[in-house]
Amino acid sequence: MNISHDTLQHFDAVDAYPTRLPDREQITPRRDPVLWSDWSEAAPISRDEAEHYRENGYLVRRDMFSPDELELLVDTAKHLRDTDADKRPADFVTEPNSDDVRTVFRLDEHSPLFARLAADTRLAGVAEFLLNDRVYLHQSRLNYKPGFKGKEFYWHSDFETWHAEDGLPRMRAVSASVLLTDNSSTNGPLMLIPGSQGEFIACLGETPDDNHESSLKAQEVGVPQPDTITRFAQHFGLDTATGPTGTVVFFDCNTLHGSNGNITPDPRSNAFFVFNAVTNRPVSPFAASKPRPQWLANRELIQPIDPIEGRLTRG
Amino acid sequence: MNISHDTLQHFDAVDAYPTRLPDREQITPRRDPVLWSDWSEAAPISRDEAEHYRENGYLVRRDMFSPDELELLVDTAKHLRDTDADKRPADFVTEPNSDDVRTVFRLDEHSPLFARLAADTRLAGVAEFLLNDRVYLHQSRLNYKPGFKGKEFYWHSDFETWHAEDGLPRMRAVSASVLLTDNSSTNGPLMLIPGSQGEFIACLGETPDDNHESSLKAQEVGVPQPDTITRFAQHFGLDTATGPTGTVVFFDCNTLHGSNGNITPDPRSNAFFVFNAVTNRPVSPFAASKPRPQWLANRELIQPIDPIEGRLTRG
Numbered sequence: 001m002n003i004s005h006d007t008l009q010h011f012d013a014v015d016a017y018p019t020r021l022p023d024r025e026q027i028t029p030r031r032d033p034v035l036w037s038d039w040s041e042a043a044p045i046s047r048d049e050a051e052h053y054r055e056n057g058y059l060v061r062r063d064m065f066s067p068d069e070l071e072l073l074v075d076t077a078k079h080l081r082d083t084d085a086d087k088r089p090a091d092f093v094t095e096p097n098s099d100d101v102r103t104v105f106r107l108d109e110h111s112p113l114f115a116r117l118a119a120d121t122r123l124a125g126v127a128e129f130l131l132n133d134r135v136y137l138h139q140s141r142l143n144y145k146p147g148f149k150g151k152e153f154y155w156h157s158d159f160e161t162w163h164a165e166d167g168l169p170r171m172r173a174v175s176a177s178v179l180l181t182d183n184s185s186t187n188g189p190l191m192l193i194p195g196s197q198g199e200f201i202a203c204l205g206e207t208p209d210d211n212h213e214s215s216l217k218a219q220e221v222g223v224p225q226p227d228t229i230t231r232f233a234q235h236f237g238l239d240t241a242t243g244p245t246g247t248v249v250f251f252d253c254n255t256l257h258g259s260n261g262n263i264t265p266d267p268r269s270n271a272f273f274v275f276n277a278v279t280n281r282p283v284s285p286f287a288a289s290k291p292r293p294q295w296l297a298n299r300e301l302i303q304p305i306d307p308i309e310g311r312l313t314r315g
Numbered sequence: 316m317n318i319s320h321d322t323l324q325h326f327d328a329v330d331a332y333p334t335r336l337p338d339r340e341q342i343t344p345r346r347d348p349v350l351w352s353d354w355s356e357a358a359p360i361s362r363d364e365a366e367h368y369r370e371n372g373y374l375v376r377r378d379m380f381s382p383d384e385l386e387l388l389v390d391t392a393k394h395l396r397d398t399d400a401d402k403r404p405a406d407f408v409t410e411p412n413s414d415d416v417r418t419v420f421r422l423d424e425h426s427p428l429f430a431r432l433a434a435d436t437r438l439a440g441v442a443e444f445l446l447n448d449r450v451y452l453h454q455s456r457l458n459y460k461p462g463f464k465g466k467e468f469y470w471h472s473d474f475e476t477w478h479a480e481d482g483l484p485r486m487r488a489v490s491a492s493v494l495l496t497d498n499s500s501t502n503g504p505l506m507l508i509p510g511s512q513g514e515f516i517a518c519l520g521e522t523p524d525d526n527h528e529s530s531l532k533a534q535e536v537g538v539p540q541p542d543t544i545t546r547f548a549q550h551f552g553l554d555t556a557t558g559p560t561g562t563v564v565f566f567d568c569n570t571l572h573g574s575n576g577n578i579t580p581d582p583r584s585n586a587f588f589v590f591n592a593v594t595n596r597p598v599s600p601f602a603a604s605k606p607r608p609q610w611l612a613n614r615e616l617i618q619p620i621d622p623i624e625g626r627l628t629r630g
Contacts, residue, residue, distance in 0.1 A: 147541075147545070148469075148541050152578050153578075155578065185501075186500075186575070191501060191579070229463070230462070230580035238579060240501060258578050260503065260577060261467050261576040264548065264553060265544055266548075
C-alpha cells in the first residue's frame with residue numbers, strides 16, 4: 001500500500017478519530033472492523049457479498065424488490081414530493097430557485113411505508129449483520145435530483161462529519177440507498193473509492209458554527225485535500241454504483257464517495273437510510289461547538305429496529 | 316419516429332435553417348446529407364464506420380496514433396499550457412480564478428505540430444471523405460479541463476450557433492476531437508444523442524449582442540428546450556464517447572452533444588478541430604448582428620488543407 005501512515009499518534013480514550021485539525025491533514029489506519037460479523041450460512045448476504053463489502057466498503061444488491069413493491073415505493077415518493085407547499089413540514093427542503101421538493105428529511109417519520117422499508121430485513125436485517133449489533137436510524141431522507149441541472153457532490157467520508165459534528169464515536173454505521181430511478185453511468189451515479197474505508201482522513205480546518213447550513217449545499221470543511229483524493233484514486237481506483245430502480249447500495253460510513261452533476265434528462269431519486277449500531281450512539285460532537293439538528297442527526301429518538309420479514313404492501 | 320415535424324415551412328433561398336425565433340422552438344428535418352460521399356474501397360474509413368457515422372452522427376476511432384506520436388502531442392500541449400503568463404497571446408484563455416490555461420484558441424496557428432495534426436490524413440483526410448469536398452479549419456483549440464472542478468457543457472448543436480452567429484450556410488462541417496487524456500465514463504466524457512443530427516432544432520430566443528462572451532461559459536441562447544432534449548433522448552438514447560489517449564471522435568456539426576462535470580482527479584484534455592467544406596464558407600450571420608471574432612470563427616484565412624500522409628515527427 002503506497003499511502004504512508006503518519007507516525008502513530010496517541011489517541012485518548014474518548015476520541016479514536018481526532019479531526020478538523022487546525023494545521024494539517026492526517027491519515028491514520030481505521031481502528032474498527034468494516035464487517036463486524038463472521039459470515040455463516042445464516043447470514044442475509046452471501047459469503048462473496050460479505051467479502052466484497054469488507055474489502056471494498058460497499059455492496060450493490062439488485063432485484064431485491066418485486067415490481068409491485070417498487071411501484072408502491074415510487075408512487076409514495078412522488079406523493080410525498082407533491083405535498084402542497086403550504087402543508088409541507090419543515091423537513092421538506094426545496095430547490096434554491098423553485099418550489100420543487102429536493103429532499104424530505106426524517107423520511108421514516110413522514111411515511112409509514114418508508115419506515116417499514118427501513119425496518120425490512122433486506123435493509124435493517126443486512127445492516128444488523130454488517131454491524132453485528134442492533135441498529136437504529138441516525139438519519140433518513142428521500143432525495144430527488146432533477147435532470148438537466150443536478151449538482152455534483154464532492155468527495156467525502158460520511159463518518160468524518162458524523163464523528164466531528166454529530167458525535168458518533170466509532171466506525172460502526174452503514175448507509176443504505178434504495179434507488180427509486182434507474183441510475184446509469186451518465187446521470188451522476190454514486191462513485192466510490194473501494195478500500196478507502198480502511199483509512200481515516202483527519203481533515204484540515206476547524207468547524208465553523210452552523211456548518212451544516214452551508215455544507216449541505218457544498219461541503220468545504222471536512223473534505224480531504226485534492227492531492228489526497230488523487231493518491232487514493234490512483235491507489236484504489238474508482239468504482240461506480242449503478243443499477244435499475246430497486247437496486248440497494250450499502251456503503252460503510254467511512255468509504256470515500258461523491259457524484260458528478262447530471263445534465264441528462266433523467267432524474268435521480270433514492271431513499272437513503274443511515275443505520276448506526278445501538279452501542280455506537282452519539283455523544284457530544286468531537287469537533288463542533290454543538291450537535292447538528294435532530295433532522296440531520298438523530299439523538300433524541302434512538303429506537304432499535306426490529307427487522308420485519310415479508311413483502312411491502314399498500315396500507 | 317415519434318418526433319413530429321412542424322408543417323413544412325417555406326424557406327427562402329438564403330436561409331435553409333432559420334433559427335433564434337422570437338416566439339417558439341421549431342423542429343424541421345435536416346436538408347443536407349450527413350455522409351456526403353459514397354463509400355468505396357478507396358475511402359479512409361471502413362464501410363461500417365461510414366454507415367455508423369451516417370446513422371449516428373459520430374464516429375469513435377481508436378489506435379490512430381503511435382505511442383511516439385501521442386507522447387509528442389501530449390508534451391507539446393503541456394508546453395503550450397505552460398507558456399509564461401506575460402508571453403501568452405490573447406487566444407490563451409485562463410480559468411476564471413487562476414492563471415491556469417484552460418483553452419488555447421487558434422491552436423493550428425500557435426503550434427506547427429498541431430497544424431500538422433489537423434492536416435493529417437487521419438483527420439483532414441477523413442473530413443474530406445465525410446464532407447466530399449476540400450476542407451479548411453473553421454475553428455481549432457486545445458482544451459484542458461482540470462480534475463475535481465470540471466464544469467458541465469449543456470446540450471447543444473454546434474451548427475445552430477455556427478449558422479446563427481458565424482454564417483455557415485449548410486450542414487457540411489465536422490468536428491474532430493483528439494483525446495490527449497484517457498476519457499472514461501466518470502470524468503465527464505462527451506455524450507451524444509445518436510440520430511439527432513437528422514433534425515434541425517430552430518431555437519427560441521433572439522441573439523443578444525456579443526453573445527459569445529457569455530455563451531462560452533454557459534450557453535443560454537441557441538439551446539433546445541428541456542422537453543425537446545427529453546423527447547430526443549427518449550427516442551434516440553444517449554451514447555458516450557470514451558477511449559484512451561489518442562482516440563479520435565468525429566461528430567457531425569448538428570449532432571446534439573454535451574458533457575457532465577467532473578469531480579474525479581482525472582483531467583480531460585483534447586485538441587479540437589472544426590473542418591468545414593470549402594463550398595460552405597461563411598456568409599453574414601443568419602441570426603446575429605455581427606460575426607463572432609476570428610479566433611472563434613475563421614472567415615479571414617480560408618486555406619484549403621492539403622492532407623498529409625505519414626507519421627507526426629518532432630521538428
